[in-house]
């Protein structure tokens with residue numbers, strides 16, 4: 001069955017028409033410049049056409065902080081409406097064909113039905129995310145004192161069971177991985193036995209690992225702090241790697257760009273985890289202070305490029321196949337616009353990393369020519385690759401200028417008339 005996209009295809013073609021001439025001219029000009037560097041632009045464009053990043057179901061509604069949430073008229077309030085908005089992002093941007101669900105936030109009675117619904121919109125499902133960082137209605141035991149690392153074995157069992165339920169849902173959805181992030185930790189010195197808390201987490205995660213269906217992977221997401229503010233059980237990449245290695249061969253580390261200390265060298269972490277064969281996934285976002293939810297590439301696009309450079313460097317390593325996903329919260333923008341903008345920032349950094357003259361870089365590194373090595377990276381970073389991105393997007397049926405097209409579509413205003421209003425209650429996502 002052909003996918004039924006939410007926006008009118010003829011309308012997109014109409015918005016593209018006056019822009020396509022300039023895109024083609026810019027593409028050809030860039031092609032000539034790249035050819036002088038020995039790079040074939042069409043090969044690069046073909047590579048970009050094969051790149052994709054998953055959307056987070058929880059990123060489609062307006063987020064909030066612990067102070068307040070300011071809902072947007074027409075924002076989606078359930079998974080069905082969220083899928084519709086994901087389809088809009090995919091239709092215009094053409095690089096986000098998969099959706100990552102968070103359970104039980106996105107729980108439905110009929111997972112197979114949801115898979116069909118998504119398929120009809122041209123979407124499929126990426127990793128499923130479990131949630132044992134908050135209590136759900138009707139849940140017998142509380143996670144107030146931890147979940148997979150809780151001291152109470154009954155609480156650990158409940159958290160394990162939840163993860164197994166997520167895997168079961170994921171199988172029905174056609175997903176192939178589960179992402180586990182726990183909020184377990186402590187606020188006071190002495191509150192937790194730091195070694196034993198990690199032992200309990202690893203032991204519980206092993207039970208989940210043993211239950212993984214064939215071909216499934218398990219991503220361990222670490223985060224420096226929050227909700228715990230003194231110690232967090234899975235706080236950093238070292239803990240995550242140690243845990244993955246002890247949990248089992250299908251466990252690997254997921255790097256969320258916002259989950260590190262502010263001055264940490266994330267690209268080095270990426271290189272280390274890839275070297276260990278345990279770099280499983282990525283959550284893209286950006287961060288200025290202690291947050292982890294700003295739009296990817298908004299604050300530090302250079303860091304995003306350096307991270308991508310390490311991913312390209314690791315390309316081809318045995319078993320290297322990281323799952324890429326956006327993980328953001330949108331408090332001041334229309335989430336569809338932020339996701340379109342972020343997906344483009346991710347494509348941009350990724351494409352620039354492929355532009356790096358790797359042979360020249362390696363030669364400069366081997367001969368300790370620091371300036372030449374740096375200039376090799378900088379040449380790639382300074383290249384304006386927007387004509388390739390816009391061209392590939394248009395060729396795939398997307399919009400040359402996705403945000404302009406989205407605004408012209410009137411989608412949000414139409415949904416504001418149709419959808420029920422989202423709650424404005426304070427609450428962090």
Ligand SMILES: [Mn+2]
Nearest residue numbers: 221256283327
């Ligand atoms: Mn994340």
